[in-house]
Amino acid sequence: MDKIKMITPLVEMDGDEMTRILWKMIKDELLLPFIDLKTEYYDLGLEYRNETNDQVTVDSANATLKYGVAVKCATITPNAARMSEYDLKEMWKSPNGTIRAILDGTVFRTPIVVKGIEPCVKNWEKPITLARHAYGDVYKNAEIKIPGAGKAELLFTAEDGTEVRELIHNFKGAGIIQGMHNTEDSISSFAKACFNYAIDTKQDLWFATKDTISKKYDHTFKDIFQDIYDADYKEKFEELGIEYFYTLIDDAVARVMKAKGGFIWACKNYDGDVMSDMVSSAFGSLAMMTSVLVSPTGVYEYEAAHGTVQRHYYKHLKGEETSTNSVATIFAWTGALRKRGELDNIPELMDFADKLEAATLGTIEAGKMTKDLALITSLNDVKVLNSEDFIKEIRKTLETSIS
Ligand code: NAP
Ligand code: MG
Numbered sequence: 001m002d003k004i005k006m007i008t009p010l011v012e013m014d015g016d017e018m019t020r021i022l023w024k025m026i027k028d029e030l031l032l033p034f035i036d037l038k039t040e041y042y043d044l045g046l047e048y049r050n051e052t053n054d055q056v057t058v059d060s061a062n063a064t065l066k067y068g069v070a071v072k073c074a075t076i077t078p079n080a081a082r083m084s085e086y087d088l089k090e091m092w093k094s095p096n097g098t099i100r101a102i103l104d105g106t107v108f109r110t111p112i113v114v115k116g117i118e119p120c121v122k123n124w125e126k127p128i129t130l131a132r133h134a135y136g137d138v139y140k141n142a143e144i145k146i147p148g149a150g151k152a153e154l155l156f157t158a159e160d161g162t163e164v165r166e167l168i169h170n171f172k173g174a175g176i177i178q179g180m181h182n183t184e185d186s187i188s189s190f191a192k193a194c195f196n197y198a199i200d201t202k203q204d205l206w207f208a209t210k211d212t213i214s215k216k217y218d219h220t221f222k223d224i225f226q227d228i229y230d231a232d233y234k235e236k237f238e239e240l241g242i243e244y245f246y247t248l249i250d251d252a253v254a255r256v257m258k259a260k261g262g263f264i265w266a267c268k269n270y271d272g273d274v275m276s277d278m279v280s281s282a283f284g285s286l287a288m289m290t291s292v293l294v295s296p297t298g299v300y301e302y303e304a305a306h307g308t309v310q311r312h313y314y315k316h317l318k319g320e321e322t323s324t325n326s327v328a329t330i331f332a333w334t335g336a337l338r339k340r341g342e343l344d345n346i347p348e349l350m351d352f353a354d355k356l357e358a359a360t361l362g363t364i365e366a367g368k369m370t371k372d373l374a375l376i377t378s379l380n381d382v383k384v385l386n387s388e389d390f391i392k393e394i395r396k397t398l399e400t401s402i403s
Contacts, residue, residue, distance in 0.1 A: 001034075001402070001403075003033075003034060003035055003036040004034060004035045004036065004346070004348045004349055004352055005036050005346070006035065006036060006037065006038040006340065006344070006346065006349065007038075007344040007346065008038070008067055008068070008069075008340060008343070008344055009038040009039050009040045009067060010037075010038065010039045010040070010067070010069055010070065010071055010336050010337070010340055011039070011040050011042065011060060011063045011064045011067055011069065011070035011071070011301075012039035012040065012041045012042065012070070012071055013042050013044045013060050013070060013071065013072040013073060013075075013095075013301075014041065014042070014043050014044055014045055014073050015044055015045060015072065015073030015074050015075040015076075015308065016044075016045050016046055016073070016074065016075050016076045016308045017074075017076065017308035017309065017310055017313035018308060018309035018310070018312040018313040018316060018322065018324050018387075019073050019074040019304070019306075019307075019308050019309060019329060020045060020073060020308070021313070021316060021324075021387070022324060022326045022329050022387060022391075023073045023329065025326070025387070025388060025391050026326060026329060026330055026333060026391060029391050029392060029394075029395045030330065030333075030356060030391065030394060030395060030398065031333065033395075034352060034398075034402070035337070035349070035352065040063055040067065042056055042057075042059060042060035042063065043056060044056060044057055044060060044072070044073070044075050044095050045075070046075070046076045046078065046082065046086050046088070046092075047086060049075075049092055049095070050086060050087075050088050050089055050090075050092065053089070053090075054090075054092045054093070054098070057092075057095045057098045057099065058098065058102065060099070061098065061099045061102035061103060062102065064099070064103060064299055064301055065102070065103065065295075065299055068298070068299050068300065068343060069299075069300050069301075069302075069336050069339045069340050069343065070300070070301040070302070070336065071301075071302050071303070071332050071333055071335075071336035072095075072099075072301055072302065072303040072332065073303070073329065074303065074304060074306060074307050074308045074309075074329075075095045075096070075308065076308055077093075077094040077095070077096075078091045078092050079091070096293075099293065099301060100134060100293060103293060103295040103299055103301065104189050104295055104296060105134075105193060105293040105294055105295040105296075105299070105301070106131055106132070106133065106134065106189070106190050106193035106194065106197075106293070106294055107131070107132055107134060107291055107292070107293050108129050108130070108131050108197055108264065108291070108292050108293075108294060109129065109130050109132075109276055109280065109289055109290070109291045109305050110127045110128075110129040110130075110289070110290050110291075110292075111127045111128070111279070111280060111283035111284070111288055111289050111290075112127070112288045112289070112290060112327060112328065112331055112361075113125075113126065113127050113261075113283070114288070114361045114364050114365060115361075115365045115379075116364060116365055116367075116373075116377045116378055116379040117284045117285065117288065117364075117373060117376060117377055117378075118284070118378055119282055119283045119284060120281075120282040120283075120284075121257060121282055123258065123259070123260060124259070124260065124261045124282070124283070125260045125261055125262070126260060126261035126262030127261055127262070127283070128256065128259070128261045128262075128263065128265060128279050128283075129197075129201070129203070129263070129264045129265070130264075130265050130267065130272060130275060130276040130279055130280075131190075131193070131194050131197065131264055131265065131266040131267065131272070132267055132269065132271075132272025132273065132276055133186075133187070133190045133266070133267065133268050133269050133272060134269065134272075135182065135183075135186040135190075135269065136180065136181055136182035136183070136186060136269060137180050137181075137182060137268060137269040137270055138178070138180055138269065138270050139269055139270075140180065140181065141178050141179060141180040142178070142179045142180075143176065143177065143178045143179075144176070144177050144178075145174075145176055146171050146174055146175040146176060146177060147174055148171070148173060148174055149171050149172050149173060150171050151167070151169075151170050151171070152167075152168040152169050152170075152171060152177045153165050153166065153167055153168060154166040154168060154179065182217075182220075182221075184220075184224065187220070187221055187224045187225075188224055188228060188296070189295075189296040190266075190296075191224055191225045191228045191229075192228060192232075192296040193294045193295065193296050194207070194225075194264065194266045195228065195229060195232070195233040195237075195244070196294060196296070196298055197264060197292075197294050198237070198242060198244070198264055199233070199236055199237070199240060199242070200294075201264070202240055202242055203242060203262060203263050203264050204242050204243045204244070204245070204262075204263040204264070205242070205243070205244045205245075205263070205264045205266060206245060206246075206247065206252055206255075206256075206263055206264065206265045206266065207221075207222075207225050207244070207245075207246050207247075207265075207266040207267075208246065208247050208248060208249040208251070208252035208253075208265075208266075208267070208271075209221050209222060209248075209249055209268055209271075210248065210249050210250075211248070212248060218268075221268065222246055225244075225246060225266075226246065229244050249271060252265065253275075256279075265279075280305070284376060285325075285372060285373065285376065286305065286306045287304075287306055287325035287327065287328055287370075287372050287373075288325070288327055288328060288373075289304070289305035289306065289328055290302070290303075290304060290305060290328050290331045290332060290335065291303050291304065291305040291332075292335060300335075300336070300339050302331075302332040302333075302335040302336040302339075303329075303332045304328030304329045304331070304332050305328060306328060309324050312324045312387075316387075321386045322386060322387045323370045323371035323372070323384060323385065323386050323387060323390070324370060324387045325369075325370040325372050325373060325390075326370075326387065326390065326391055327360055327364075330356065330357075330360050330394070331357060331360070333356075334353040334354075334356050334357050335353070337349055337350075337352065337353045338350050338353035338354070341353065355398060355401050355402060356394075356398055358401065359394050359397040359398035359401055360394050360397075362397050362401075363390070363393050363394045363397045365379075366397075367379050367380075367381050367382045367383055368382075368383050368385055368390070368393045369382060369383075369384065369385065369390065370384070370385060370386075370387070370390050371384050
């Protein structure tokens with residue numbers, strides 16, 4: 001069989017620890033035998049980030065802007081323990097944060113749904129994708145502990161010196177206050193990324209805030225979304241038969257619990273933080289969650305939602321057997337390859353991505369899986385495989401479906 005040819009390279013961002021081990025296995029077993037893989041490789045492993053003063057992370061993000069599609073392995077975000085473990089020059093920032101800032105992107109997280117791993121909410125038949133606005137609000141707040149009686153005000157001073165004041169509260173005793181902000185630019189980017197992703201995946205888009213209570217702050221989010229939708233996206237949505245709707249966050253929560261899934265739920269920063277943890281744990285497993293960063297201009301970076309699985313890596317280093325789930329990392333690759341195929345008009349590449357995903361799910365549905373899934377599956381007669389054998393089983397299933 002001829003290998004599938006690519007046109008534009010994928011930006012490949014290698015990473016750390018156990019996921020770096022899986023990365024190579026996935027390429028060797030599931031990709032290189034079938035595709036004439038074209039990538040521009042960036043080593044985001046912590047050692048090389050340290051060696052290049054983290055320039056490699058910036059370069060990889062710029063390459064993503066240039067080519068349009070990237071696939072990323074999980075990476076270590078350094079903390080004090082990592083400083084000594086890797087003898088770091090500095091406590092380098094989170095690569096995901098750096099890349100997100102350069103791409104001005106929104107992160108969409110989607111669970112991988114497979115027979116045998118049932119969501120806690122029994123009517124969820126299709127995945128629910130959560131889009132979290134990743135800038136501002138309570139995450140960039142200013143807070144004061146008020147010691148005693150006094151007047152608290154919001155004050156805005158324009159560049160020309162004009163002041164706008166708003167009374168927060170006349171304190172009669174001790175208390176607390178908090179100030180937060182967002183920008184029209186950031187909210188607009190978030191809205192565009194959501195509309196683009198809905199069109200891209202042909203799914204309805206839900207957006208909810210508490211605009212009945214927050215009549216200026218949350219209402220601005222609602223208005224910006226609506227204005228951008230009406231001006232630039234309404235026609236395309238109608239053409240595709242998908243829907244955008246805004247509702248109150250309380251109503252959204254109630255509807256989500258009763259829904260079948262198969263839509264995108266856009267949330268403000270804090271709501272997204274909380275709701276993504278709820279939705280992902282209700283779907284079953286962190287190891288079955290994919291994540292894609294989408295820029296407002298339509299640039300894509302695919303990855304698994306989980307980290308580098310450090311505990312398994314230390315076992316691996318001691319020569320012990322591991323049973324680490326590679327599904328989300330495989331789906332990061334298939335997501336990126338499918339998008340590359342779509343942009344470069346290579347139907348074989350898109351078809352390969354579909355087949356690799358089907359082979360991965362088929363392997364699990366046939367009862368062959370890693371330990372994390374074996375612990376929660378509703379299937380009987382399960383065979384627990386180690387990290388490498390699971391990938392080899394997927395290869396067998398894939399070869400059968402291709403030949
Ligand atoms: P983690 O790597 O997500 O792993 C936490 C635990 O979840 C694991 O110990 C394991 O549980 C389970 N798990 C996660 N993924 C799994 C998989 N694929 N297969 C089987 N089990 C899996 O989080 P962490 O240990 O807190 O973080 C490790 C490193 O990852 C940190 O340095 C952090 O900075 C980094 N991180 C990176 C990203 C990213 O690049 N996007 C995201 C999060 C964290 P058991 O040990 O019980 O088996
Ligand atoms: Mg959280």
